Amino acid sequence: MAIDVDKDAKIGCAYYVAMDEELVLEEEVSMGGIEAVDTLLLHVQPTSIIIPNRSPGELIDFLERDAHRFDDSEGSGGEQGSYILQHVVSVQFDYEAGKEALARLDLEPSKPDPVEILSLEEEHARSVGPSIHGKLMRIAEKINLESCLSVGCAGAVLQDLERRRNAEDLPDGEEGSIPFRVRSIKMNTSADTMLVSADSLISLQILQSELHPNPHTRSSNSSEPKAKEALSIMGLLQALASSAQGKKRLRQMLLRPSTDIDLIRERHRSIAVLLRTENSETVKNMRKQLRKLKNTKTLLLHVRKGVDRIRGQLSIRVGDWKALLRFSMVSAQLRQAINALKGVSDIAIFSRICNEIDVKRYLHLGDIIIRTIDFQLSKENGRTEILVGASEYLDGLRQEFASVRDMLPDLKESVVQEVPREAAKHIRHCTVMPQLGFLTAVTLDPETGEGVYHGQHHPQDEWRMCFVSEYVAYYKNRLMLDLDSQYGDLPSRIADEEVEVIMALAAALLEHEEAILHASELFGELDSLLALALAAEKYNWTAPIMTVSNVIDVVDGRHPLQELLTPSYIPNSCHLAGGCGTDGLDEDARATSGNRKGAAPSMLILTGPNNSGKSVYMKQVALIVYLSHTGSYVPATRATIGVTDRILTRIATRETVIRDESAFMVDLKQAAFSMNFATRRSLLLIDEFGKGTTAESGSALFAAYLAYLLDLGVDRPKVLAGTHFHEIFENGLLRTGTDVAFGHLDVRLDAQAEDPEDQITFLFHLLPGRGPSSLGVLCAAINDIPSDVIKRAEVIVALEDSNESLVEACSDLSEQDREQLSQAELVARNFLALQVPNKAGEQGQGASIRDLLQSVLSVKQIGTSSL
Known part of the structure; x- marks a missing residue:
């Protein structure tokens, strides 16, 4: 996510959604300031934020509050922040550079491009300018290029993605696990959207996070979120959604309330249909089916990564294939459930599902998965297994390998017959391994690190040790070499063919990728409406x-x-x-x-x-x-x-x-x-x-x-x-x-x-x-404020109500204060009446000054003096 703020507090923003491989630009917010940035953070929940080094100090201080601290300095507490904050040179946020970066994007066209970029008659050298201009015209159909700050932010995001792609390249030239490519681009505008600031979202408890109850989840070493949604509108409604797609769609609806009255009325009508009594059983079945769906984008991302051998297993897990199979079955069932609903003929979401979900397509996808993956055997073996009949060539290899495995005991006997009698007992077994072929296992001699028998007294046959495991050494001899030349590396050939079969299945699925993703979006919208309908029914809305x-x-x-x-x-x-x-x-x-x-x-x-x-x-x-x-x-x-x-x-x-x-x-x-x-x-x-x-x-x-x-x-x-x-x-x-x-x-x-x-x-x-009064004193008494404070407050309130002077009231003295003041007055009067002897004429005839003062202070008051 990239954020830029100009001197007039205008906010520009762009961010990349890795799961969707989509670049999103936000329409500029005039006079937005920190409040608008705070709202964007709540909406996007970024993992990384890029800002130019010319950013105002207020923005930097605000973003550093929740940023990840890489040092272990005092005050960090050793906890990770919500995102990584990066400061980059301001030139990366340049508007013209951002436009050029957008023009270089190789986007997947959602419809035929109306802009003719290069005609057949144009020369290549002269077509550079028109090409960029045409691409910008195509981009302008999706985003507002007049939002200069946001376009500059998009350029900064694209440069960061380029750096990440370079960092993800492996030494051997293989592609990294995350390609960071941009498949689509869109712009969020404030049109037809209610503005709800971050302060409002939190003050109204639309969003409310709290520490996760699991200490392991919220620890600094965990990659999981350290907070969860507390009692809030978001938490209340998202708990009623059945699928990940539905929860995501519901969050979008809650964070971006619409001002399009037709869209709002359409949603209300959809909920009304789902709440009809005659549709209750169908709606329950739809919720049950939606709970079976997993995140389709994640599943297809695994498929797009391709397949290879990792620790002897296919890299695409059997659970992913099962989830894709379930998606195809659920798609067909939801399409049938929509047809069974009453009163849906003029509701947009139901009409779209009926018109755009091709049941035959998804049944076909489910069929090719069923005919390829052996789910029962995969469950038993803990790895993806190819079903018998999915590939004739693979079945032939398996049969050949099965016959080889059956002949392994006979191979051991053949080896035992060829070795000396005293060495026969050290021949453990014969096996076949990927990349190594046929091998003879011999008991290991700990002293020499070789097999107890490794071809001694048998000059016609050379025994070559391949590797050593615990207590066993594996050797190649003439018989094993002959079998290698006859059968080849069967396990590797089987593995390669399994990869080919899975790649063919993946290719067949990816042909329908757009349709699957579109169906997933429709089901997410349907699930969000089902959640709102359930809330209306459950809470009497x-x-x-x-x-x-x-x-x-x-x-x-x-x-x-x-x-x-x-x-x-x-x-x-x-x-x-x-x-x-x-x-x-x-x-x-x-x-x-x-x-x-x-x-x-x-x-x-x-x-x-x-x-x-x-x-x-x-x-x-x-x-x-x-x-x-x-x-x-x-x-x-x-x-x-x-x-x-x-x-x-x-x-x-x-x-x-x-x-x-x-x-x-x-x-x-x-x-x-x-x-x-x-x-x-x-x-x-x-x-x-x-x-x-x-x-x-x-x-x-x-x-x-x-x-x-x-x-x-x-x-x-x-x-x-x-x-x-x-x-x-x-x-x-x-x-x-x-x-x-x-x-x-x-x-x-x-x-x-x-x-x-x-x-x-x-x-x-x-x-x-x-209201007649705020009754603050009474509220204080209810909340256990000491009684002396309450009594004093009641006196002051009564004086205020009667328009008495609070200065005179607060200057009134208690009985103890009066007693002390009376004693002080008597001491002062006695001091003034004191006869001090003349030092020159009365020396030695009277008491000392110290004694006279002591007599003044020791005088006891008789009676009560009035002030």
């Missing part, structure tokens, strides 16, 4: 109504994760409408707005006690909007969701020692990102913004933040905000109107209860209007 109106209308919505952790979840509704734009509301918006009494606000401000459910409520609304754009059903009784282009949050403060920033600075950056990128179709979540500074500054910033969003008028976004700054509303710092609504989560108070936990009952039900 319903189909949202998608509309072009800029509204969010949720009835009895629920948090998809929180409801799994509570025995009884209280649902709540939400009704918001963003700005109508310069063109005004369309007919769809008017119809939707008419479903509710009065105009819908664009901003809902939540107040009330801590732990009452404000944050959960805001997150559940955002997750319902998010899930609806992935094509999933949503946890609500009913929901009408307008197309939303961005979900921006100011919720969690993600601090790190790598960033030399305070918590308040991080909050300000998140808020700035939200204000700069929000549109009228965006959804903003603002939870307790301003709490990182003084109450006066925090409340002022929060009020100004909300006022800025409201002043956008017809371009104002939809906003959910939560705060404890009640002085904003009491002092009239925020204007009110129909576009602003207030809400709070209901609580019940019982001041007479002795136990603090019984004094407050959270009902988690949304009510209109502002």
Whole structure:
């Protein structure tokens, strides 16, 4: 993966997917900054990152946080990072060099090339320019060459791949295990895609990683990931997918929610078909079949590597052939299952599977595998075995070799008869080995390192030792040489023929590679929809109504994760409408707005006690909007969701020692990102913004933040905000109107209860209007704050409520303080009344100064002095 950032914070990115042999370019993100880089890292999960040496320090510090450390320096902890960070010269990110590198790619054409690169009449020397120009025109059909930073990043990636190919070349000239070739290229654009920043993905628990429970898996010496998906939307839904293709496709859908309303509605209709009662048995069978599929791209990669002999076995494992056979059978069965579904005639995914999956093709592929591989014998022998009948020549060699093996005991007898009688007992057996042919095994003499008998007293026959194993020496004699010339190297000939048969089978499969990969992609998409349908059925989710109106209308919505952790979840509704734009509301918006009494606000401000459910409520609304754009059903009784282009949050403060920033600075950056990128179709979540500074500054910033969003008028976004700054509303710092609504989560108070936990009952039900108080002192008492602190806080809160001066209240003294001050005052008065003798006239007649001072300090107060 290559990343480049210019001075205007524009982000360019390109990366190579080794499994797909595909180069991917990301469309440039203007003013993206570190937030956009963080989002790209979550999407791509790279193993290596390349940046130019002119990169800004902020980017370098951010990437080095999770980079692999090759040194064992202090602070590394001996742990491996998520990726390797490489700094290269800036010239490798040059735009023109990137274009030339792209033009040199030998891509597999997905359709006939419309660009005529070289005509027959052109001379070769004069066709260089037109050739490159034509290739760039062909590349421009797939990517936007105006994304200069991303094109430069693609050039850096291609140069790195070239270095890797050179490093993978073996000394003997053989090709390395990974060719790093580029078979295809594509560009991800922001068009028809909802923007969800990395902060939003983590704050809403769409992604949530935790340390893997297996210590061996997360150790520094392990090549496996050191973290796994925790309780999150991603983990919740991916667990319901049956195949690797389905999990991958589902991740793509979740990380790139769509704003294409037709695509979203198509997915909803597909899920509706899968949830129909008459289709339940067929759907269960489809899930069962999909669980049998392995990663087809990995299997075909093994086939493309070719075959040879490794430790006496065919390099393609029998398990791979079994998986390919299973894929061919499952393809045919899934195609038949789709035909059995009811109501699929006008659904795109089902129509594509029916039209593009050729059952005869896959049955043919399965047939040639069955007629080639002997799975039962392979299981018994632990290696790939060729079935009898797959090759007549191989069968003949095997029969010949079987007859040779049958004659080995007779060969031993022939050798015994030729050697002296006293040497006969040392002849162990006769055998035949690959590359060595026929051999006679003789007992080894440990003293000499040769066989006890090695041709002594037999001058007509020369015995030549080939090798020695434990207790046995192997020899060639005249009889063995005659057999070699008669039968040749049968084991090697058999092995070579087995390789030829497997290569023929591999070639037959690779003829259908594109069809197999295409079918795998279709099954992955089908599996992802089956997972969403299973989630809807398992968690009681319903189909949202998608509309072009800029509204969010949720009835009895629920948090998809929180409801799994509570025995009884209280649902709540939400009704918001963003700005109508310069063109005004369309007919769809008017119809939707008419479903509710009065105009819908664009901003809902939540107040009330801590732990009452404000944050959960805001997150559940955002997750319902998010899930609806992935094509999933949503946890609500009913929901009408307008197309939303961005979900921006100011919720969690993600601090790190790598960033030399305070918590308040991080909050300000998140808020700035939200204000700069929000549109009228965006959804903003603002939870307790301003709490990182003084109450006066925090409340002022929060009020100004909300006022800025409201002043956008017809371009104002939809906003959910939560705060404890009640002085904003009491002092009239925020204007009110129909576009602003207030809400709070209901609580019940019982001041007479002795136990603090019984004094407050959270009902988690949304009510209109502002909450009367944050009840911070009561929440502190519930969480075991010492009683003295609670009492003192209650006194201060009571004074604030009655507009008393906190300065005078905090200056009031306790009884002990009063007693000490009274004693100090008496000492001071006695000191002032002290008669100090005249040193010149009264010397020797009075007490010493020390005694006089001691008498002042030893005076006891009688009674109580008033201050």
